[in-house]
Amino acid sequence: MKIQLLIATSDKDYANHLSGVLLENHAESFEVTVCSALERLETLLSARTFDVALLEYSFIPSTGLSKVRLPLLLWDETGSGNDDRGNYQKIRKHQRISRLSSNILEEYSQIAIGSSGFSGNKARITAVWSPSGGVGKTTVALAYAAQKAVGGGNVAYLDLEHFSSTAVYFPESGKSISTAFERLDGNAALLLKAIVLKDNGSGISYFTPPSNYDDMNELTVDDIGTLVAAVATHSDELIIDLPNICDERSRKIFEESSVIYLVIDGSKTADSKLQQFITQHNLFERIRSKIILVVNRGANIKNPRFDRTVYLPSVSANDPVSVYKTLSGASFE
Numbered sequence: 001m002k003i004q005l006l007i008a009t010s011d012k013d014y015a016n017h018l019s020g021v022l023l024e025n026h027a028e029s030f031e032v033t034v035c036s037a038l039e040r041l042e043t044l045l046s047a048r049t050f051d052v053a054l055l056e057y058s059f060i061p062s063t064g065l066s067k068v069r070l071p072l073l074l075w076d077e078t079g080s081g082n083d084d085r086g087n088y089q090k091i092r093k094h095q096r097i098s099r100l101s102s103n104i105l106e107e108y109s110q111i112a113i114g115s116s117g118f119s120g121n122k123a124r125i126t127a128v129w130s131p132s133g134g135v136g137k138t139t140v141a142l143a144y145a146a147q148k149a150v151g152g153g154n155v156a157y158l159d160l161e162h163f164s165s166t167a168v169y170f171p172e173s174g175k176s177i178s179t180a181f182e183r184l185d186g187n188a189a190l191l192l193k194a195i196v197l198k199d200n201g202s203g204i205s206y207f208t209p210p211s212n213y214d215d216m217n218e219l220t221v222d223d224i225g226t227l228v229a230a231v232a233t234h235s236d237e238l239i240i241d242l243p244n245i246c247d248e249r250s251r252k253i254f255e256e257s258s259v260i261y262l263v264i265d266g267s268k269t270a271d272s273k274l275q276q277f278i279t280q281h282n283l284f285e286r287i288r289s290k291i292i293l294v295v296n297r298g299a300n301i302k303n304p305r306f307d308r309t310v311y312l313p314s315v316s317a318n319d320p321v322s323v324y325k326t327l328s329g330a331s332f333e
Contacts, residue, residue, distance in 0.1 A: 002031040003108060006044075008055035009074060012036050014093070018054075021097045028234070029105065029193065035059075052108055054091065070108050102174075102194045109183070109190035123156065123235035125228065127257040129242040129250065131277045132270040136296045137263045138165055139320060140312065141241040142204070143327035144261065149203035150328075153236035156196070156205040158228070160253075161243045162216045164209035168320055170199050177207040178215045180230075184223050188230035196234075202325070205235070224249045228256055251283065260290045261310075261332070266299030278305055292332070 005022070007015045019032045033050070035041045038059055045067045053068040065071045065088075075090040091103060128141035142157065149155040159166050167173065175195040183191055198205045210216060219227070232238050240257070242250050254260055264270040278284045284291075284305075293306040298314035312330050315323045 003029060003104075004033070004049070004051045005030045005104070006033050006035065006050040006053040006055070006068065008035045008041050008053060008059040010036055010056065010058070018097060018100075022101065025098070026101050029101065051112075052104055054104075060088070070111055072104070072107065105190050105194035106175075109187040109194060112187040112190055123232035123238035125232060125238045125240065125253075125257045126259045126261065127240045127242055127253050128261045128263065129246075129254075130244055130263040130270070131246065131273040132264065132267075133244050135263050135265045135267070135270050136323075137244075138169075138241055139324045139327065140261060140263050140294055140296060141239050142169055142202075142324040143312075143330070144332050145204045145237070145239045146202045146325060146328035147330075147332065148237045148239075152203075154205065154234065155203065155237040155239070156231050156235040157239050157241065158207065158231055159209065159241045160216065160224075160249075161241060162213045165320075166206060166209050169324065170197070170204075170206050172197055172199070173208045175208060176211045177209065178211040180207075180227070181210070181215055181219060181223070184226045184230075188226055189233040192227075192230050193234050196231075202328075219249065221248050221252050224252050225256070228253065246277065246281075246283070254283075254287050254290070257290060259292060260287060261294050262291050262306075263294045263296055264299075264301065265295070265297045266301060271301070274303075294332075 007019055009015050015034045015036060019034050022030050022032050033044070035044055038061065041059055042061045042063060045061065045063070045065070049067045050069070052070045052072065053065065054072050054074055056074055071088050072091040073088040074093040076093040089107070091100070126144065128137055128144070130137045145155050145157045174197050177195065179195060180188060180191050196205050196207060228238070228240065240253055242253060264274055291306060293303060293309045294312060295301050295309060296312045302309070310332055312327055315326045317323050317326065
């Protein structure tokens with residue numbers, strides 16, 4: 001279900017431009033109605049309800065706004081919309097529409113608890129994991145994500161590492177995903193939709209890392225499940241970059257994933273840790289059918305315990321972005 005958004009203002013040029021961009025770029029989130037006459041607004045509100053309304057101060061009807069779940073008063077630097085009548089929450093009128101859309105979603109997520117509020121796709125989930133650090137796991141995850149994004153789908157990259165390298169690959173940052181961690185008991189799907197960023201070069205959607213690495217330690221297994229389900233709601237493909245540990249939270253992701261890319265390179269340390277993972281617990285056998293072994297950096301390793309193996313070449317480049325974009329042309333099947 002899309003958010004029913006009402007734009008009520010006498011500024012017809014603003015309303016038409018805003019509604020046009022929202023319908024073109026955010027149609028999956030909003031169903032937009034425009035009203036430029038107060039008399040029509042009163043008639044409109046007598047007949048239907050809206051989730052959110054953006055309206056001028058002069059458009060507050062005498063009958064009130066009981067048919068609007070979240071009224072937001074359009075505010076600009078000239079002082080219009082600065083009246084406190086009704087104590088309505090304000091939203092800046094003149095800002096980037098992408099930012100305005102995010103602000104609406106974030107505000108609505110706080111009152112949409114217990115309602116569907118937002119619905120969308122249910123992503124195919126792919127986990128990328130390794131028992132060993134330093135094998136190029138994140139590069140592999142992003143290469144696979146970039147390959148999937150070429151097809152035009154909504155591809156999300158979710159980094160669950162305690163120490164994130166997201167900023168190395170995506171320089172633009174926004175609100176930290178820690179914002180969502182604090183509100184997972186609300187409408188997490190809406191909130192995550194509000195703070196997600198998209199890399200124009202690769203087409204990958206991603207999140208700004210946690211404000212503090214210790215925020216990851218606060219997440220329970222249930223929190224992880226809620227977080228993943230919320231991101232999956234508005235994605236076609238969800239690639240999850242897991243830390244090297246194998247705790248209950250990682251196992252939760254393994255359970256939810258359709259495919260698990262297990263990354264190693266040609267090092268003895270990576271091979272040693274892989275053997276421990278295979279032999280020391282029955283988890284390997286439980287998820288074996290989902291695993292594709294990824295042998296990275298041009299190594300030539302064969303392991304009969306895996307039914308499927310992907311070999312990725314060694315890429316001579318100092319820039320990690322160049323490395324993952326080069327690897328995105330490889331076969332991951």
